[in-house]
Amino acid sequence: MKKFIASFVLVILLSCPSHSQEMTLTKLGKIFEHASDSISSKKTQWRFLIKNIPFIAIADSVHNRMRIISPIGESDKLNEKLKTAALMANFHTALDVKYAISDNILWSVFIHPLKELTEAQVYDALSQVFYAHINFGSTFSSTSLIFPGNKKSAKKNPKENNQKFIKKI
Numbered sequence: 001m002k003k004f005i006a007s008f009v010l011v012i013l014l015s016c017p018s019h020s021q022e023m024t025l026t027k028l029g030k031i032f033e034h035a036s037d038s039i040s041s042k043k044t045q046w047r048f049l050i051k052n053i054p055f056i057a058i059a060d061s062v063h064n065r066m067r068i069i070s071p072i073g074e075s076d077k078l079n080e081k082l083k084t085a086a087l088m089a090n091f092h093t094a095l096d097v098k099y100a101i102s103d104n105i106l107w108s109v110f111i112h113p114l115k116e117l118t119e120a121q122v123y124d125a126l127s128q129v130f131y132a133h134i135n136f137g138s139t140f141s142s143t144s145l146i147f148p149g150n151k152k153s154a155k156k157n158p159k160e161n162n163q164k165f166i167k168k169i
Contacts, residue, residue, distance in 0.1 A: 022115040023122070025059055028066065031122045032057055050126065053133050059114050066114040068125050070133045075101040082137065089132075089140030097128045097142045108132035108142075 021027075025044060033039055036048035036055070046057040059066040078086075086099035086106070097110045110125040128142035135141050 023066075023117040023119075024115075025061055027119070028057070028059055028114070028117075028122065031119060035123065035126050050130055053130055055126070055129065061114060064113050064115055065111070066117070067109060067111045068122075068129050069110075070108045070129050072099075072106040072108060072133055072136050075104050075106045078106060085140055086136070093139065093141040094132050095128060095142050096125065097132045099132065099136070099140075106136070108136070 029041055029046060032041070032046045032048055032055075036050055037052075039046060039048035041047070044059050044061075046055075048055050048057075053070055055068060055070050057066065057068045090098045097108055100107050100109045108129045110129050112121070112125070132140070132142040
């Protein structure tokens with residue numbers, strides 16, 4: 001009977017949310033202010049720099065969505081080899097961020113439901129968008145973790161990792 005009660009309590013504890021706080025526009029803005037070197041903001045949009053890399057974050061609490069993006073360059077200047085490498089990276093090395101094209105710009109993009117985000121996930125997203133931006137054209141990686149593929153599309157992992165980025169924050 002004691003094992004049953006212990007198992008029941010464990011199941012209840014594991015099924016409860018680990019955090020009751022929801023991410024809000026205010027909390028998100030405070031994280032961006034803390035992480036950035038400079039920032040300008042409106043209620044649902046932030047423009048900021050981290051180590052001279054431009055970021056834009058847009059959030060919509062009504063539709064429970066947010067995105068953190070960083071412009072890499074003009075997409076019409078990309079050759080087919082780079083476009084293919086970016087698509088392969090979306091599967092193997094870009095992890096939680098993706099390379100995307102919109103309005104003739106190549107972006108490093110993180111998209112997620114807003115209220116489910118934790119503070120740690122926002123900092124990790126900033127790090128991954130940053131590294132996907134600076135590693136475009138070389139390793140195409142957003143972290144030091146790379147899922148293997150059939151073809152070699154990039155060099156080995158970059159020496160810098162997310163920990164160096166997070167130390168700044």
